[in-house]
Amino acid sequence: MITFVYAVLVFQVLRFTVSLFNFLSNPKLGYYGKHFTEPVSVIISGKRAEATALLQSIQEQDYDQIEIFFKEEQEEETLLHQARGRYFLFLDAGNTIRKGMINNLIQRTKVFDLDLLSLIPNRKDLSFLERCTLPLQDLLLLNLFPLRFVKLNQALLLSIASKSCMFYNAQRYRLHHRSSPAAEPMKLKAEILLANKFVYANDHPDLDEQGRGLLRTLGRSVPVALLYLLLSLAGPLLMLLNYDYVFLFLPLGLIFLTRMMTSFLTAQNPLYNVLLHPLQMLMLVLLLLKACWMKVFTSVQH
Structure with a gap:
């Protein structure tokens, strides 16, 4: 005993x-105050009708070079052919983003030469039941994994990365997506950060x-x-x-x-x-x- x-x-x-x-x-996305002009393709998972708040928040960004696609509306190969962005930002339809996020993502990606940057969204306006359940995911993540070191293990990083907000170097994403399943997995230089209120997940998972x-x-x-x-x-x-x-x-x-x-x-x-x-x-x-x-x-x- x-x-x-x-x-x-x-x-x-x-x-x-x-x-x-x-x-x-403090593994959070910072505010860097820089502005970029590279085109960014925003690829939204979910139905268009569910993305009203997200589309509004994208329009309020201080960034002009944005094109928007809905993943469910076309084949992925067609989407990758049509997307002209230097970066791909994958978002769930239930998310909303805060002004300045795209510039900050690009700055972080450039400084650390990242292929992938995944953000763990914040949440707000929770019901009583959700207050008893939704904080558990962040609790497990932050008391089991030192986020600054997770990037040293790609398999672990990809398993715990938040799929609801992922920012890719477009060229590396295409190479990674088109690689043969039989081939050795491509090494991605990736990082996971807390969203620092730049992304909110507004869905209500059961x-x-x-x-x-x-x-x-x-x-x-x-x-x-x-x-x-x-x-x-x-x-x-x-x-x-x-x-x-x-x-x-x-x-x-x-x-x-x-x-x-x-x-x-x-x-x-x-x-x-x-x-x-x-x-x-x-x-x-x-x-x-x-x-x-x-x-x-x-x-x-x-």
Whole structure:
């Protein structure tokens, strides 16, 4: 039992350390104040009727060289042939973007010679249920992965990158898209950053979709998901029931500080996240267990 308690404490310290590193390194898209003129092709996933707010936010950009395509309205090869942009900006129809974002994306891409820059969107105007579930994705990401170092592992980077906002060098994207499946995967110089309020995701994913997203963050591995739940939730709960309360100051303090740091990084309300933490953890258990159940039995059926 004491060995398990030590394992729980070590895991809590590691989560806190990763969160602290992310907090101090501040992996956000910055505002650089520069203006560019290269053409950018904005490629929107989703129906045109769902993209009214996004189209309005694109029009309000301080950038003129923009062309817009809807991915579902034509074959991808045709789209790539028609798109004339030097950069491709892939966005979900439910997103909105803030003035200055495209110039900042180009600046970051140029300075670091990136092939791909993925932004993790912010969220706002959440319902009570969404406040209990949607912050979990950012929590897992920021207390498990030091974002500044994720770019060193391309497989990991591509697995946790946000597909709802991706900015590509168009030439590299075409080469990557047209490479043979049998060929060795093309190395992409890529980076993941927090959107820093430049992109908002305004969609309302259902609980099953959120569960799949959480499992994807944990490598789509059922054993890893179960181990995470064991060390992050079952362990502290066991300590609460079996040990003197004085021993809980360390894990509870680390959890509190982790929630505060990840909340500030993602522009979430830290008070809500601290007060709702027990409910969020309950939803984390339910969402992950259901996602694991569906993955196991879907695999068995196939």
